[in-house]
Amino acid sequence: MRNYGYSEEGDQSSIGDWHLWQKVLRFTAAYKFTLALAILISLVITAGTLTLPYLVQVAIDTCIVAPDVASQVRFSGLTKISILYGILIIGVFFSHFFQVQLLEWIGQSVMHNVRQRLFSHLLHLDLAFFNTNATGRLVTRLTNDIQNMNEMFTSVIITLFNDLLRIVGILVLLFWMNSSLALLMSIFIPLALIITVLFARLAREKFRAIRSQLAKINSFLAEMLSGMAILQLFGQQQRAETNFFDLSREYLNRTLAQIKLFGIFMPLSELMSSTAIAFILWYGGNEILRDRLTLGELVAFISYMRLFFQPLRELSQKYSVVQSAMASAERIFQLLEIKSTIVEPPSPVILPKKTSAGLTFTNIRFSYNHDDIVLDDVSLTLCPGQTVALVGTTGSGKTTLVNLLLRFYEPQQGKIEIDGIDIRNIALQNLRSIVGVILQDVLILQDTLLANIVMETDVGRDKVERILMQTGMDRFVNKLPAGLDTQIGEGGVELSTGEKQLLAFARVLCRDPAILVLDEATAAIDTESENILEQAIGDSFRNRTSLVIAHRLSTIRRADHIVVMSRGKIVEQGSHDELLARDGYYASLIAMDHQQAIDTGDSRPYPATR
Numbered sequence: 020m021r022n023y024g025y026s027e028e029g030d031q032s033s034i035g036d037w038h039l040w041q042k043v044l045r046f047t048a049a050y051k052f053t054l055a056l057a058i059l060i061s062l063v064i065t066a067g068t069l070t071l072p073y074l075v076q077v078a079i080d081t082c083i084v085a086p087d088v089a090s091q092v093r094f095s096g097l098t099k100i101s102i103l104y105g106i107l108i109i110g111v112f113f114s115h116f117f118q119v120q121l122l123e124w125i126g127q128s129v130m131h132n133v134r135q136r137l138f139s140h141l142l143h144l145d146l147a148f149f150n151t152n153a154t155g156r157l158v159t160r161l162t163n164d165i166q167n168m169n170e171m172f173t174s175v176i177i178t179l180f181n182d183l184l185r186i187v188g189i190l191v192l193l194f195w196m197n198s199s200l201a202l203l204m205s206i207f208i209p210l211a212l213i214i215t216v217l218f219a220r221l222a223r224e225k226f227r228a229i230r231s232q233l234a235k236i237n238s239f240l241a242e243m244l245s246g247m248a249i250l251q252l253f254g255q256q257q258r259a260e261t262n263f264f265d266l267s268r269e270y271l272n273r274t275l276a277q278i279k280l281f282g283i284f285m286p287l288s289e290l291m292s293s294t295a296i297a298f299i300l301w302y303g304g305n306e307i308l309r310d311r312l313t314l315g316e317l318v319a320f321i322s323y324m325r326l327f328f329q330p331l332r333e334l335s336q337k338y339s340v341v342q343s344a345m346a347s348a349e350r351i352f353q354l355l356e357i358k359s360t361i362v363e364p365p366s367p368v369i370l371p372k373k374t375s376a377g378l379t380f381t382n383i384r385f386s387y388n389h390d391d392i393v394l395d396d397v398s399l400t401l402c403p404g405q406t407v408a409l410v411g412t413t414g415s416g417k418t419t420l421v422n423l424l425l426r427f428y429e430p431q432q433g434k435i436e437i438d439g440i441d442i443r444n445i446a447l448q449n450l451r452s453i454v455g456v457i458l459q460d461v462l463i464l465q466d467t468l469l470a471n472i473v474m475e476t477d478v479g480r481d482k483v484e485r486i487l488m489q490t491g492m493d494r495f496v497n498k499l500p501a502g503l504d505t506q507i508g509e510g511g512v513e514l515s516t517g518e519k520q521l522l523a524f525a526r527v528l529c530r531d532p533a534i535l536v537l538d539e540a541t542a543a544i545d546t547e548s549e550n551i552l553e554q555a556i557g558d559s560f561r562n563r564t565s566l567v568i569a570h571r572l573s574t575i576r577r578a579d580h581i582v583v584m585s586r587g588k589i590v591e592q593g594s595h596d597e598l599l600a601r602d603g604y605y606a607s608l609i610a611m612d613h614q615q616a617i618d619t620g621d622s623r624p625y626p627a628t629r
């Protein structure tokens with residue numbers, strides 16, 4: 020099991036964490052007046068609800084069972100009370116409606132803000148963070164956890180306030196009406212509280228178990244869906260199905276356990292409320308017979324009892340929701356508080372677009388996990404306008420060098436300079452616009468080809484067309500049904516690997532970077548794309564400082580200088596001919612590749628001869 024940095028088990032007792040409450044409330048600060056209005060409406064609702072049984076009492080005692088009063092007066096009294104009752108229930112209904120609208124609006128708006136904050140925070144975190152935090156978990160944070168927090172606003176905070184207000188109000192009323200009957204009823208309060216607290220604790224465990232299982236399912240699904248091609252290629256469907264079955268069954272079991280708990284608690288609570296009413300009926304009936312209580316008072320008492328037990332029952336569920344919401348809030352805030360280690364320099368240097376672009380790596384030492392050394396004392400210089408090819412066995416650290424140049428990661432030792440300026444002092448966005456990178460993985464946006472090339476820049480269509488023409492890439496564009504306006508990405512035209520590389524190339528050339536970095540795809544690309552790419556590469560490298568992780572014969576030959584890496588070290592460097600003559604690593608790399616190509620009948624990526 021991976022360590023995800025912050026764990027699902029973080030939901031211990033966050034409900035009593037005042038600091039966490041403060042953070043949650045900070046998000047609601049902008050809505051404080053609306054919240055205050057919602058609380059005010061709570062008072063109106065409680066007062067209205069508690070007046071209803073009292074009206075029934077008055078109706079019974081002064082109109083229905085009042086033989087001494089003239090019948091005309093009783094009829095008109097009953098009509099007046101009924102009208103008042105009607106007005107009150109309509110008032111309570113509309114207050115409720117208005118309150119729910121307000122709370123939903125606050126809850127949804129707060130969640131919208133949290134969601135935005137969280138996503139924009141994620142957008143600026145280091146890549147190292149994403150290496151150790153599974154995508155599925157992060158998606159859970161942005162969806163389920165935020166929804167959980169929302170529940171707290173909409174269905175809990177104020178209704179909890181409503182409930183508490185109602186419980187206190189009823190207790191006061193009952194003691195005012197008949198203290199001995201109220202005292203009898205009070206026996207049930209500790210009992211109800213014990214059951215409620217016990218249930219709340221058990222329910223919390225169940226909720227937590229369900230949520231952590233859901234997070235596992237999300238994480239598993241994200242991994243499986245993103246790796247579908249590999250999954251099918253290696254025929255792992257059966258295994259994935261079995262694993263998913265186990266995860267899903269565990270989720271089912273945990274959900275059923277929670278339902279069972281509710282199944283026990285609900286009838287138990289109902290039983291207690293009915294028993295309390297039976298007691299009141301017995302005791303109150305006796306009191307009526309002794310003329311110490313009126314029928315209206317007894318009926319009102321029973322109504323109040325019903326109103327009393329209902330929020331008590333719901334309190335335990337709401338406690339669980341708050342608990343779960345606070346656990347979610349805790350995880351969201353933990354995520355929000357993670358600091359990026361790659362930060363903007365305090366006074367950033369902005370390099371001009373046409374910087375001469377000399378590039379040096381000095382004594383670079385780096386490891387991803389502070390354990391296995393990936394780059395060990397690597398020093399390399401690229402003079403302005405020079406093309407350097409990086410070659411080496413797989414995993415020797417070539418891509419890592421590019422990652423460091425782009426400041427996706429920070430070296431543990433050494434420095435990288437562009438024109439003598441440490442890249443840590445260059446504004447991050449400026450650095451990434453000076454260094455144009457074409458990676459093996461190309462991000463395709465669901466938009467037109469033109470929008471995919473232009474992206475955030477203000478490059479016009481004319482310039483794009485000119486670049487495409489100059490580099491010969493217009494041949495690829497002209498093949499597409501609507502040229503530059505062809506919709507690509509999901510639901511649009513599917514591009515081949517080679518075409519994607521061409522797109523990435525066009526994207527970078529539009530930005531006209533001073534330094535060009537190319538991580539050549541090892542995957543075979545179709546011949547036509549390769550031919551176009553050849554020409555594009557040739558044109559773009561001219562007079563531009565370029566670093567290429569090279570696999571293609573043409574690229575290696577074109578390089579001014581070849582650097583050979585093995586196990587995180589530079590083991591050789593020189594021109595193609597010099598290195599072959601040396602008969603060292605490079606020569607054996609070429610020979611190895613040549614042999615492999617003969618064995619597999621593949622085209623040869625590395626040149627076999629001088």
Ligand SMILES: Nc1ncnc2c1ncn2[C@@H]1O[C@H](COP(=O)(O)OP(=O)(O)OP(=O)(O)O)[C@@H](O)[C@H]1O
Pocket residue numbers: 150387388393411412413414415416417418419420
């Ligand atoms: N994000 C990462 N987290 C941890 N280790 C990584 C990460 N990326 C790469 N590595 C490890 O660092 C080492 C160097 O990887 P790198 O991708 O730089 O090699 P490379 O020479 O570019 O290989 P290839 O030619 O196969 O792309 C490898 O052992 C790899 O497993």
